[in-house]
Every structure is written in structure tokens, then in C-alpha cells.
């Protein structure tokens with residue numbers, strides 16, 4: 144039976160990957176320090192005897208007994224407010240954490256897949272973004288802690304591949320959404336859903352003309368699985384190329400949540416990219432992969448999860464009148 148270690152396994156994409164690998168017959172070890180990951184995300188897997196959870200910070204040496212076939216390195220704060228609050232942890236997990244994961248891959252002769260990001264392109268001057276674009280990143284801006292950590296992680300991964308022959312893959316993940324995102328993680332889709340369900344105005348940063356392209360999580364994890372099975376070592380973009388302005392996303396969330404709330408305009412965060420859209424022709428060519436779930440369908444599939452999260456939040460606030468709601472789990 145193949146055996147995988149998934150770092151960041153209790154996070155949003157990490158926990159969905161755990162489910163997919165279990166479904167496909169793997170033994171799965173999820174490793175997470177629960178800084179931004181949550182046990183709720185992996186609770187459904189606890190009864191499965193092929194699943195193990197290890198609480199560990201991958202910035203420290205990683206010890207695993209026995210053989211390993213694959214390491215999927217997904218540990219990192221990944222939402223702008225998380226990495227603004229956790230700048231040093233973000234830099235450490237991208238650098239020291241990636242070094243430890245690569246060292247483990249070398250020792251175990253395991254394949255390693257690095258979760259990189261569209262943030263390596265920064266505020267892009269080329270649109271849509273192809274893998275051969277080197278990006279436009281402010282190294283010392285507030286987002287630089289994430290962008291540069293992931294750029295370093297890519298450099299280190301290619302160095303381990305070229306120097307030690309480690310069998311590596313690099314996925315550049317564009318905006319992804321779906322169930323298990325934290326409703327307070329600050330990213331636009333959970334924020335808008337939370338606000339729409341609570342009946343609060345949707346906070347649009349800047350003019351709302353900036354664009355993003357959103358991929359439903361089931362499409363993303365299928366692409367990641369296929370990339371791991373491929374023999375391609377250079378970075379590969381995965382995402383859904385359907386591009387929307389943030390104002391269009393606000394309208395779509397209002398419609399799916401059946402909410403008539405207004406828009407509240409807020410200042411645009413520093414270095415917020417003006418546009419983002421993946422060119423996925425490489426993934427289509429080498430993997431035959433293409434996302435299947437469009438934004439309207441994906442938002443419909445996501446809605447029930449956020450409704451449930453808000454219900455938990457309200458129940459918790461009702462049990463503790465001093466608390467008006469907040470982070471769950």
C-alpha cells in the first residue's frame with residue numbers, strides 16, 4: 144500500500160488531499176501544528192485505520208518511522224491576513240520547513256510535491272500568468288513574507304532535484320475555494336459568505352475592479368494528484384482560468400446566499416495584485432487536466448458549509464453571552 148505524508152494535512156487543501164489519497168487506497172499521515180489548520184477538517188478520517196494524525200511543526204526536524212512513497216508539502220499560513228499576522232512563521236515554514244521536507248524525501252527516497260502559489264508572480268505585469276513569467280514581487284512588502292518564502296521553496300526544491308536527484312513536483316496553486324475554509328480567514332469568498340449569511344455589508348477592498356480566478360477545491364486536488372503521478376519537475380500552474388472582478392464575485396455570493404446586503408468599500412491592502420488568471424495550457428498538455436466546476440456551481444456547493452459554520456458561531460455566542468461570535472475550532 145503506498146504511503147503519503149501530507150504536511151499541512153489539517154488545513155483547507157491539505158485535508159481535502161487526505162480524503163482523496165484515502166479514497167485512492169493510500170495510507171495517509173497528516174502532519175500539522177494546528178496554527179491555521181483545524182482538527183475539525185480531518186475528524187471524518189479518524190475512524191479510518193489507514194489515517195494517522197501527527198501534531199508537529201515542520202520547521203523542526205521531521206522524524207517518520209518506516210517507508211514513505213510521497214510527501215506533499217502543504218504546511219503554511221496561506222491567507223493574506225494569516226501571513227500578515229504570522230510573518231516569521233510563514234518565512235520559516237517556507238524555508239526551514241521545506242528544507243526538512245526535502246531532507247526527509249532524500250532519506251526515504253520519496254517523491255516530494257511542493258505546494259507553491261500564484262503569489263510567486265506578485266502583482267503580475269504579464270496576463271494571464273504562464274509558468275515562464277518570473278513575476279513582479281515586492282520582497283520587503285507585507286505580502287513578501289509569503290511570496291519570497293514560496294519562491295525560496297521552489298528554488299530549494301529544484302536544487303534538491305538537480306543536486307541530489309530527489310523526485311520533485313511543484314504546483315503553483317491559484318485562488319481555490321470550497322468547504323473547510325475558515326470563515327474568518329480573511330479570504331474573499333469566506334468573508335463574503337460570512338457577511339451575506341449574517342446580513343452584513345460585503346467588504347470590498349479598493350474599487351472591486353481587481354480580478355481573481357477561482358478554482359473549486361475538488362478540481363484542484365484532482366490536478367495535484369495527477370501532477371504527482373506525472374514525471375514533470377518544473378512548476379505547473381493549477382487553477383480555473385475563469386476570471387472575475389471582486390465586485391462580480393460579491394454579486395454572485397449575494398445571489399447564491401439569497402442575501403440583499405449592500406457593499407461597504409474598504410481600503411485596498413498594500414501590494415494587492417490588480418489581476419490574476421492562470422494560463423493552464425501546460426497542465427492541460429502534460430496532465431490532460433482541466434477544471435470542471437464553474438464558479439456558480441462551486442459557490443452553490445460551498446454555501447451549506449458556511450451556513451453551518453455561522454450556525455455553530457451563533458450557538459456558541461448564545462451559550463456564552465459575553466462572546467459575540469468569532470473563530471471556531
Ligand code: UDP
Nearest residue numbers: 223329330331332334346347348353389415
Ligand atoms: N478582498 C475584498 N474583500 C474581502 C477580502 C478580500 O475585496 O473581504 C479582495 C482582496 O483585496 C483581493 C481579492 O479580494 O483583491 C482576493 O483576496 P483574497 O484575500 O481572497 O486572496 P488573494 O488573491 O489576494 O491572495
